[in-house]
Amino acid sequence: MADEQPTRLRDYGLQSERLLWPTKGPSRFEEELGVDELERALGITTLEKAVRWAQTKSMWPDTFGLACCAIEMMSIVSARYDIARFGMEAFRSSPRQADLLIVSGRVAHKMAAPLRQIYDQMLEPKWVIAMGVCASSGGMFNNYTILQGVDRIVPVDIYVPFCPPRPEALMEGIIRLHEAHQAGVPPAYERVGVAT
Numbered sequence: 001m002a003d004e005q006p007t008r009l010r011d012y013g014l015q016s017e018r019l020l021w022p023t024k025g026p027s028r029f030e031e032e033l034g035v036d037e038l039e040r041a042l043g044i045t046t047l048e049k050a051v052r053w054a055q056t057k058s059m060w061p062d063t064f065g066l067a068c069c070a071i072e073m074m075s076i077v078s079a080r081y082d083i084a085r086f087g088m089e090a091f092r093s094s095p096r097q098a099d100l101l102i103v104s105g106r107v108a109h110k111m112a113a114p115l116r117q118i119y120d121q122m123l124e125p126k127w128v129i130a131m132g133v134c135a136s137s138g139g140m141f142n143n144y145t146i147l148q149g150v151d152r153i154v155p156v157d158i159y160v161p162f163c164p165p166r167p168e169a170l171m172e173g174i175i176r177l178h179e180a181h182q183a184g185v186p187p188a189y190e191r192v193g194v195a196t
């Protein structure tokens, strides 16, 4: 029967001449170890995974603080929290050298345009963390001066709750961002687009 014949991987659009046996399962060796375990045990990976790993180990934040939350953000470079463990202690003064924008504080309408300009000047891939309730939703500042959520002008990858979030909470957000990127989740601007 035709469907019992081995099929070439290129029939499925893959660049390979290897045969695909529909009934062939993983080998005993692969079953015992599991594919992920096998990758770890042998130290093999794909180029995409290696690049993503490297990007999470050198994610440089932009030097950008808006309000009280910025004090908590600054403390993550101190010896107590030691963001250098992730290769992230180099806060950059130029958005062209930064990957990560931590919006730490309430965003006044007056600051919306400069913030968006900084985001636009950052090179891709780039990520945004909304730190604290004010950056995430306007928080208790439900008035005409404050932007009711920074995601109205830039796509946000991670929201960190609380007022103010402790440095541990920001670290948790950063670790979640690393995990998502290493798992292959695209940056927010690819998923939700950028408002014009």
Ligand code: SF4
Pocket: 067, 068, 069, 104, 105, 106, 131, 132, 133, 134, 135, 139, 162, 163, 164, 165
């Ligand atoms: S969330 Fe709290 S600490 Fe952060 S900017 Fe708003 S009022 Fe200040």
